[in-house]
Amino acid sequence: MQKIRLIIILALFVSLQAACHRNRTAALEGRPVINSERLKNGQVMYMRYCESCHPGGLAGLGPGILGTPSFLKRFQVRHGLGTMPAFKKETLPKKDLDDIILYLKAVKKASK
Secondary structure: OHHHHHHHHHHHHHHHHHHOOOOOOOOOOOOOOOOOHHHHHHHHHHHHHOOOOOHHHOOOOOOOOOOOOHHHHHHHHHHOEOOEOOOOOOOOOHHHHHHHHHHHHHHHHHOO
């Protein structure tokens, strides 16, 4: 029962975070500098699994994700919510998810 309650609370928090994100559709100003293998892998994995719904980290079919904290991104990816599918570790290993998060941080930094 406690686990279900925690999942519901986290799901509500993720929903509120997505709904309250201020920069949902603004154009990105710059491009991230891809200067490591992890960033390259993060970009490839992002393009494979995320770009179609979150173009450039912004709102598309899904909400903008550049302003979402990393732990919420991880939770959303692993558990899904609404129309977003869950990506299990067999589909998207932890290393690749970590690289996606790193890539999104670079995108956010480049867009400031």
